[in-house]
Amino acid sequence: MAFITLVRMLGDLVGAHLPVYQQSATSKFFTGAFALLVFAIFKYPDRAIFVRPRPDLKGQAPRGYPLVGNMLEIIWNRENQLDAYLETHKRYGPVFTKTVPIMGRYIAINTPHLLEHILKNNMDNYVKGYLFSHHLRDILGHGIFVSDGAQWRFHRKTASNVFTTRFYRSLVNGAFKSGAEELCRVFDRNIARGTMVDLQSLFSRLTLDAFGKLTFGMDFQSLSKDGPNEFGDAFDFLAVEFDARVTNPFWFLTDRLIPGKVRRVQKALEILDSYAQQAITKRRCEDRTTAEGPRTRDMLDFFINYRFEDGTAMDDEALRDVFKNFMIAGRDTTAQGLTWMFYHLMANPHALTNLRKEVAVVMGDSDEFEYETLTQRLPYAKAVFYETLRLYPPVPKNGKVALEDDILPDGTRIDKGDIVVFSNYCMARSTDIWGEDAERFVPERWLVEDSAALSPFGRFRMESTFKFPSFNAGPRICLGQTFATIEALVTTIYVVRRYDFALAPNHPVPKPKGSVTIPMMEELKTRVSHRHT
Ligand code: HEM
Numbered sequence: 337m338a339f340i341t342l343v344r345m346l347g348d349l350v351g352a353h354l355p356v357y358q359q360s361a362t363s364k365f366f367t368g369a370f371a372l373l374v375f376a377i378f379k380y381p382d383r384a385i386f387v388r389p390r391p392d393l394k395g396q397a398p399r400g401y402p403l404v405g406n407m408l409e410i411i412w413n414r415e416n417q418l419d420a421y422l423e424t425h426k427r428y429g430p431v432f433t434k435t436v437p438i439m440g441r442y443i444a445i446n447t448p449h450l451l452e453h454i455l456k457n458n459m460d461n462y463v464k465g466y467l468f469s470h471h472l473r474d475i476l477g478h479g480i481f482v483s484d485g486a487q488w489r490f491h492r493k494t495a496s497n498v499f500t501t502r503f504y505r506s507l508v509n510g511a512f513k514s515g516a517e518e519l520c521r522v523f524d525r526n527i528a529r530g531t532m533v534d535l536q537s538l539f540s541r542l543t544l545d546a547f548g549k550l551t552f553g554m555d556f557q558s559l560s561k562d563g564p565n566e567f568g569d570a571f572d573f574l575a576v577e578f579d580a581r582v583t584n585p586f587w588f589l590t591d592r593l594i595p596g597k598v599r600r601v602q603k604a605l606e607i608l609d610s611y612a613q614q615a616i617t618k619r620r621c622e623d624r625t626t627a628e629g630p631r632t633r634d635m636l637d638f639f640i641n642y643r644f645e646d647g648t649a650m651d652d653e654a655l656r657d658v659f660k661n662f663m664i665a666g667r668d669t670t671a672q673g674l675t676w677m678f679y680h681l682m683a684n685p686h687a688l689t690n691l692r693k694e695v696a697v698v699m700g701d702s703d704e705f706e707y708e709t710l711t712q713r714l715p716y717a718k719a720v721f722y723e724t725l726r727l728y729p730p731v732p733k734n735g736k737v738a739l740e741d742d743i744l745p746d747g748t749r750i751d752k753g754d755i756v757v758f759s760n761y762c763m764a765r766s767t768d769i770w771g772e773d774a775e776r777f778v779p780e781r782w783l784v785e786d787s788a789a790l791s792p793f794g795r796f797r798m799e800s801t802f803k804f805p806s807f808n809a810g811p812r813i814c815l816g817q818t819f820a821t822i823e824a825l826v827t828t829i830y831v832v833r834r835y836d837f838a839l840a841p842n843h844p845v846p847k848p849k850g851s852v853t854i855p856m857m858e859e860l861k862t863r864v865s866h867r868h869t
Pocket residue numbers: 480481492495662665666667669670673725729730731734805806807808811812813814815816817819820
């Protein structure tokens with residue numbers, strides 16, 4: 337109302353100078369709107385509408401346009417967003433700013449000590465807030481990824497019950513090894529047929545099957561079945577959709593302009609919900625006792641049995657949110673970590689030779705995996721995985737909303753409502769952070785000499801999580817870091833002992849696709865063959 341009154345007043349003001357025959361209500365309205373537009377263009381010449389100027393950040397801001405700020409360039413570069421982000425970072429330094437209508441001001445901070453401030457020292461001031469709830473509420477509901485405060489603490493505490501050393505010990509020779517065996521059967525079938533495989537798709541199926549089984553008791557059998565994978569495809573579609581929303585502030589309007597788009601999103605959500613509901617309904621009437629005694633409690637058990645202070649339990653809708661949030665967390669991330677790792681092993685044969693050598697020295701011929709061996713005695717194998725996650729972090733960018741004004745340790749001012757973003761993909765390529773060889777794949781950077789170590793490659797030295805935030809850092813650090821690490825190592829060790837891998841002839845250097853995670857733009861077409869030692 338106030339806006340229309342303002343437009344009318346401006347119309348009256350400008351219209352007073354027009355001849356009487358031009359002074360109809362409509363023409364006054366349009367004249368007023370035009371005057372308002374001209375005024376707004378002068379008021380917001382280089383930034384998004386309603387965003388306050390920041391002359392103090394002048395040298396750290398790529399050129400913005402009147403009213404829309406940097407929105408067009410962000411949408412334009414969506415498919416290539418990580419490299420575009422990197423370019424901006426190289427040109428304007430580790431701290432830069434952009435503005436976007438509706439979302440407001442973004443401030444990028446790609447340095448470890450600033451990240452420590454946001455993710456740990458003053459974390460209560462930096463929340464997921466509307467940045468996540470506005471875009472993702474219909475997809476992720478009130479799950480861990482979109483919650484803050486008490487709701488986040490509840491999810492975190494309940495889920496933490498699952499991730500115990502006992503649980504990991506049961507996985508290494510259980511679900512993870514049987515997943516690797518199933519993968520070998522797929523390789524054998526393709527070798528027999530003389531066909532190549534897409535490792536990206538196979539790893540997505542592998543991690544979906546393992547994660548479904550271990551956390552919600554669902555057996556997707558997506559690896560053993562050829563053909564489309566309804567659940568996985570719906571998931572992949574929504575992951576790209578998340579990202580489109582984060583980069584396009586008008587998604588709720590543009591989605592309605594693309595024929596069938598809203599329906600497609602709805603359909604994908606229905607698929608996810610129906611799988612989640614099946615798992616919940618089955619579990620509610622299931623007896624945990626099996627022929628071998630009580631089944632180990634999984635994540636769904638912990639959430640179903642949780643009682644709030646008033647004695648009530650979670651309803652099915654809340655449980656479906658848990659399912660979707662954990663599926664997002666556990667499936668794509670590890671699958672993409674494995675995909676980029678195998679690409680690097682094929683592109684760097686010396687790394688594969690070293691990995692095989694280490695496995696032979698530490699494990700001999702044994703196919704029995706031990707949790708301690710995987711986490712402590714195979715530093716080279718772990719270094720290959722972590723170096724991959726450094727260069728191609730499965731969550732390559734992230735952001736938080738400032739609840740109150742703040743000053744960062746380098747003196748940068750943050751205003752209430754600003755969105756503070758960081759990209760570990762960019763941090764990994766910063767020579768200030770990682771040295772001259774920052775952009776190269778060098779597993780050795782994670783290793784230190786240790787004469788007491790079993791491995792010929794010494795000992796693994798973990799970096800500060802603020803320098804290497806691939807698993808996030810601070811109190812919201814990834815809950816599945818160990819789970820992902822041992823799943824990746826069991827899979828890799830099991831298959832590289834048995835097979836050789838070669839990229840398809842003329843395979844392009846893979847590029848990341850625009851998504852919330854970091855899938856490859858194209859398939860990872862690979863020829864697999866039996867290894868003759
Ligand atoms: C290589 C594999 C993985 C990587 C790189 C990774 C990375 C991350 C990152 C960057 C976050 C922070 C996301 C945010 O701020 O919204 C996160 C959170 C989380 N991850 Fe992972 N993740 C991986 C695998 C897993 C797996 C396998 C699980 C479950 C078994 C898992 C469970 C979670 C959960 C529950 C959170 C939310 C933590 C919280 O907000 O307190 N992740 N992960």
